[in-house]
Amino acid sequence: MDGTKTEESPRFYHCRNCTWKGASFRASCPLCGSFEMDFSVTSGKGRVVDLVPVLFPPKNLKNIGAYTSVLVRFEEGFKRFGIFAGAPEKLSIGDPVRIESFNGDTQELFLTNG
Numbered sequence: 001m002d003g004t005k006t007e008e009s010p011r012f013y014h015c016r017n018c019t020w021k022g023a024s025f026r027a028s029c030p031l032c033g034s035f036e037m038d039f040s041v042t043s044g045k046g047r048v049v050d051l052v053p054v055l056f057p058p059k060n061l062k063n064i065g066a067y068t069s070v071l072v073r074f075e076e077g078f079k080r081f082g083i084f085a086g087a088p089e090k091l092s093i094g095d096p097v098r099i100e101s102f103n104g105d106t107q108e109l110f111l112t113n114g
Contacts, residue, residue: 009099010109011039012078023080044099045114046074053088060106070111072097082109 014021017034028035050071057067061083068084068091082099084091090113091097098114 009042009044010080010102012042012074012076013037013039021076021078023078040076042074042076046072046097048091048093048095048097049073049079050093051088051091070097072111080109082111084111086112
């Protein structure tokens with residue numbers, strides 16, 4: 001959005017030894033302790049798990065105004081927070097969403113209906 005550097009989509013991490021998947025890097029698996037960690041790129045599609053309208057955004061997001069903070073479970077099984085810049089009434093728990101843009105430098109993930 002607005003000229004920010006974007007990448008294809010965020011990475012997710014997974015253990016090659018068990019079923020753990022997560023959005024942030026781990027040197028070892030929090031479930032089994034294995035050091036056999038790997039990463040993949042998400043399809044960018046998921047469903048809303050939870051959402052919270054944000055009426056007073058932090059300084060770094062003031063340029064987008066009010067938004068909705070969304071917890072998404074992606075098709076690959078991991079969860080990650082993102083930003084839905086549309087009206088909160090247009091989004092409900094269970095709705096499908098997809099990545100609109102992702103800034104690899106700031107890790108800002110913008111979502112749209114989808």
